[in-house]
Amino acid sequence: xxxxxxAEWIVDCDVHNAPVSDSALRAYLPAEWRARRDxxxxxxxxxxxxxxxLGDRSYMGAEYPRPTPRASRVDAWPPSGNPPASDLDFTRxxxxxxWNVAFGVLNPxxxxxxxxxxxxxxxxxxxxxxxxxxxxLDPEPRFRASICVAYEDADLAVAEVQRVAxxxxxxxxxxxxxxxxxxxxRRYWKLYEAAVTHDLPIGVHYGGWGGHPITGAGYPSFYxxxxxxxxTAFQAQVTSLVLEGVFERFPTLKVVLIEGGFAxxxxxxxxxxxxxxxxRAEVPDITRPPSEVIRSNIWFTTQPMEEPPTPADFETLLGxxxxxxxxxxxxxxxxxxxxxxxQALPPGLDAEMRRRIMRENAVxxxxxxxxxxxxxxxx
Amino acid sequence: xxxxxxxxxxxIPPGGRKIVDIAGRSIGVFNIGGEFVAIRNRCPHQxxxxxxxxxxxxxxxxxxxxxxxxxxxELIRCPWHRWEFDLRTGRSWFDPARTRVRSYPVTVADAGxxxxxxxxxxxxxxTLETYPVAVDRRELVIDLDP
Amino acid sequence: xxxxxxxxxxxxxxxxxxxxxxxxxxxxxxPEALFPYLPDYWREVLSTTQFRGPTDTAYPPGAATxxxxxxxxxxxxxxxxxxxxxxxLEPWRTEHAILTCLYAVESVxxxxxxxxxxxxxxxxxxxxxLDRDPRLRGSVVVASALPALAAAEIDRVGGHPGFVQVLLPVRSLxxxxxRNHLPTLEAAVRSGLAVxxxxxxxxxxxxxxxxxxxxxxxxxxxxxxxxxxxxxxxVAEGAFDRLEGLRVVLLEGGFAxxxxxxxxxxxxxxxxxxxxxxxxxxxxxxxxxxxxxxxxxxDGPTDPAAFGRLLAQMDGDQVLLFASDYPHxxxxxxxEALLPGLGEAALRRVLAGNARTFYGLEVDGDx
Numbered sequence: 001x002x003x004x005x006x007a008e009w010i011v012d013c014d015v016h017n018a019p020v021s022d023s024a025l026r027a028y029l030p031a032e033w034r035a036r037r038d039x040x041x042x043x044x045x046x047x048x049x050x051x052x053x054l055g056d057r058s059y060m061g062a063e064y065p066r067p068t069p070r071a072s073r074v075d076a077w078p079p080s081g082n083p084p085a086s087d088l089d090f091t092r093x094x095x096x097x098x099w100n101v102a103f104g105v106l107n108p109x110x111x112x113x114x115x116x117x118x119x120x121x122x123x124x125x126x127x128x129x130x131x132x133x134x135x136x137l138d139p140e141p142r143f144r145a146s147i148c149v150a151y152e153d154a155d156l157a158v159a160e161v162q163r164v165a166x167x168x169x170x171x172x173x174x175x176x177x178x179x180x181x182x183x184x185x186r187r188y189w190k191l192y193e194a195a196v197t198h199d200l201p202i203g204v205h206y207g208g209w210g211g212h213p214i215t216g217a218g219y220p221s222f223y224x225x226x227x228x229x230x231x232t233a234f235q236a237q238v239t240s241l242v243l244e245g246v247f248e249r250f251p252t253l254k255v256v257l258i259e260g261g262f263a264x265x266x267x268x269x270x271x272x273x274x275x276x277x278x279x280r281a282e283v284p285d286i287t288r289p290p291s292e293v294i295r296s297n298i299w300f301t302t303q304p305m306e307e308p309p310t311p312a313d314f315e316t317l318l319g320x321x322x323x324x325x326x327x328x329x330x331x332x333x334x335x336x337x338x339x340x341x342x343q344a345l346p347p348g349l350d351a352e353m354r355r356r357i358m359r360e361n362a363v364x365x366x367x368x369x370x371x372x373x374x375x376x377x378x379x
Numbered sequence: 380x381x382x383x384x385x386x387x388x389x390x391i392p393p394g395g396r397k398i399v400d401i402a403g404r405s406i407g408v409f410n411i412g413g414e415f416v417a418i419r420n421r422c423p424h425q426x427x428x429x430x431x432x433x434x435x436x437x438x439x440x441x442x443x444x445x446x447x448x449x450x451x452x453e454l455i456r457c458p459w460h461r462w463e464f465d466l467r468t469g470r471s472w473f474d475p476a477r478t479r480v481r482s483y484p485v486t487v488a489d490a491g492x493x494x495x496x497x498x499x500x501x502x503x504x505x506t507l508e509t510y511p512v513a514v515d516r517r518e519l520v521i522d523l524d525p
Numbered sequence: 526x527x528x529x530x531x532x533x534x535x536x537x538x539x540x541x542x543x544x545x546x547x548x549x550x551x552x553x554x555x556p557e558a559l560f561p562y563l564p565d566y567w568r569e570v571l572s573t574t575q576f577r578g579p580t581d582t583a584y585p586p587g588a589a590t591x592x593x594x595x596x597x598x599x600x601x602x603x604x605x606x607x608x609x610x611x612x613x614l615e616p617w618r619t620e621h622a623i624l625t626c627l628y629a630v631e632s633v634x635x636x637x638x639x640x641x642x643x644x645x646x647x648x649x650x651x652x653x654x655l656d657r658d659p660r661l662r663g664s665v666v667v668a669s670a671l672p673a674l675a676a677a678e679i680d681r682v683g684g685h686p687g688f689v690q691v692l693l694p695v696r697s698l699x700x701x702x703x704r705n706h707l708p709t710l711e712a713a714v715r716s717g718l719a720v721x722x723x724x725x726x727x728x729x730x731x732x733x734x735x736x737x738x739x740x741x742x743x744x745x746x747x748x749x750x751x752x753x754x755x756x757x758x759x760v761a762e763g764a765f766d767r768l769e770g771l772r773v774v775l776l777e778g779g780f781a782x783x784x785x786x787x788x789x790x791x792x793x794x795x796x797x798x799x800x801x802x803x804x805x806x807x808x809x810x811x812x813x814x815x816x817x818x819x820x821x822x823x824d825g826p827t828d829p830a831a832f833g834r835l836l837a838q839m840d841g842d843q844v845l846l847f848a849s850d851y852p853h854x855x856x857x858x859x860x861e862a863l864l865p866g867l868g869e870a871a872l873r874r875v876l877a878g879n880a881r882t883f884y885g886l887e888v889d890g891d892x
């Protein structure tokens with residue numbers, strides 16, 4: 001598979017890199033946190049010690065074990081026995097080379113923003129970003145990365161953005177779809193401001209914990225509900241961003257919805273438009289129909305691909321969405337619900353649409369320049 | 380020719396498998412308690428390497444909270460999206476009528492003449508107790524066009 | 526007090542077509558309206574303490590969707606039989622109207638208060654509505670957070686021929702597929718009642734998995750997601766498999782979200798069915814057989830051709846049940862209450878045929 005024609009190079013907008021082990025990340029914790037004076041409520045004096053002693057502390061009681069170890073494809077474990085997507089060479093071979101991925105966008109899911117201890121979370125986020133630079137971006141020019149931040153504290157998050165945003169290989173700021181409060185609320189606005197200042201999209205990725213059950217009706221029993229329920233989190237976030245006026249305040253803010261599916265977005269636009277029309281008196285600051293706002297400020301990735309009963313349904317869906325320049329292909333490598341670049345899109349999709357999805361829309365959004373990759377390949 | 384020798388019996392112990400390439404097709408051969416079966420190594424969903432998946436049993440239920448587990452090791456679960464297939468028939472568990480993977484009959488044939496014996500150990504200063512072991516060199520044959 | 530305004534009848538209703546209205550809201554105008562049906566103890570509590578019955582903000586009185594302008598006034602629309610007769614039954618020549626009384630009993634933590642209020646509401650419904658107009662059908666109100674008490678109430682009144690369903694608010698403390706809710710579902714099936722999940726509910730949980738939205742319009746939009754989650758729960762937990770006679774109606778949840786939801790749920794089920802092995806049918810098949818949805822609020826596209834495609838994707842002419850959603854203000858002109866792009870036979874099914882079959886209503890007059 002390594003000799004896929006160069007004309008078919010693609011962009012993979014969702015790759016989950018992971019450290020080889022817990023201690024591998026600890027080395028990247030910022031020096032200033034290695035020694036710290038005691039404060040009320042803390043036992044440890046250093047974040048490294050904190051991690052060793054206390055580890056991650058998040059919203060317990062909301063865990064639904066994944067159906068495979070590390071939520072990964074069974075065949076994605078490298079021969080070394082290290083975790084999936086921790087081994088750069090194996091990831092190059094199994095993902096980048098096999099599928100002719102000219103650019104892969106990294107989204108490490110390492111829990112920085114879900115820490116109850118926001119300061120520790122911020123320190124962890126810094127460590128993750130430094131690890132990404134050293135072990136992924138520097139050695140492999142095909143990768144771009146998401147800036148991890150502890151977004152529940154806007155000031156801490158903005159500080160981290162300012163620290164690393166100068167590196168052009170960071171192409172977006174990562175948030176997760178389950179936040180402590182809906183994303184449109186003011187507590188997150190400073191981060192959006194920083195995103196706009198640095199011209200970085202906010203990538204909202206599947207996941208996160210915020211202290212609420214996955215449904216508005218309590219805790220479900222099964223993983224299938226936890227996974228399927230995430231679409232409702234995405235719906236609530238889009239609703240909040242639009243109807244709380246985030247895009248009025250930040251008209252150039254770009255938001256990417258990652259790993260949330262997308263078929264629900266068409267009926268959500270219809271529903272929001274009708275509700276806005278009737279309830280406009282409550283929200284005089286929302287001056288445009290929500291569907292218009294969504295089409296101007298929101299992108300989404302394809303995985304997990306929608307699987308309607310017929311190809312005609314898929315065409316209908318694309319027509320209803322009317323967001324042909326906003327759909328971006330992703331594999332979700334190495335996770336179990338990985339989408340194959342050659343098989344996930346329905347056959348019969350026209351070539352132009354396919355090209356847009358597989359690379360052109362991502363190239364436009366993230367400002368990717370494929371020339372060096374293509375030259376290296378040919379040479 | 381549509382028939383291919385893919386392995387010898389002793390290469391695939393019960394619970395084991397071997398993935399072979401025949402005429403441009405990747406096929407997995409499995410030993411279910413002495414019975415040999417083969418299916419295409421390509422999930423009908425998105426083309427994943429089906430035969431590298433996990434061997435599982437069948438889970439049925441008459442009522443919520445009740446789990447009937449049977450036929451351990453007789454189904455394979457795709458390593459990607461976890462679709463389950465009956466190894467013997469290639470039929471998917473969730474939609475046996477319409478979603479399936481190609482399955483191939485496997486026959487066991489006597490080994491061909493002239494097979495070289497296994498290289499033995501040269502006798503040396505140390506003596507080991509040895510036991511004769513029966514080696515099953517019969518051949519597994521897959522017919523691509525039965 | 527002026528006579529209640531008559532809602533205009535849609536001109537698009539075919540001649541002679543029956544109308545069954547599957548979501549007509551009633552509510553006691555004040556706690557005092559329930560006094561004839563409450564024990565002395567609770568009358569005293571309601572009269573002399575801060576407790577004045579449950580509170581919910583599903584329909585803030587001044588929100589644009591809460592009451593049609595022509596129905597605004599005192600007592601609030603839906604307080605009296607005369608209002609419903611004059612505003613809905615007579616002008617629309619309604620064959621049957623199914624009453625939904627959203628009395629947020631689930632928000633009352635005192636279990637005895639919750640049970641007493643639920644019983645009082647049901648007795649009020651019987652005496653002042655169901656027994657006085659044969660066109661009316663009702664929904665049993667229960668202490669939905671307390672399944673044993675809910676089941677007892679369903680067993681108490683479920684045999685009254687006027688009741689066709691048990692009313693459960695869509696927002697609950699735990700999803701309705703959870704086995705703890707089985708007594709309620711079993712009691713409904715035992716009495717031959719459907720289970721109606723309705724917009725609203727004050728369970729104590731946040732309305733979304735991301736917390737509490739700032740604005741009412743968000744909460745309104747977000748409610749569709751709770752319907753999705755409840756459906757997922759009922760299917761995943763095998764409620765439909767365990768209780769073959771279980772019929773569920775989604776009331777005022779919208780419906781345009783249904784196809785996308787089914788596609789995703791089916792995809793997950795194909796790979797994860799092992800976790801829920803009792804769900805032997807795909808979710809879309811299960812839901813198609815045992816779930817119906819009312820037509821308001823109509824949350825589909827404004828383009829009629831797109832609307833038609835949406836309806837085709839979801840067998841809309843078979844699964845939708847017409848509703849006026851009186852007195853809520855979800856549409857401007859009467860004709861906007863009808864689904865665009867349906868042929869006459871399909872429209873008749875949505876206007877009455879589907880509900881008649883699903884609720885087991887006898888034919889009255891024209892059909």
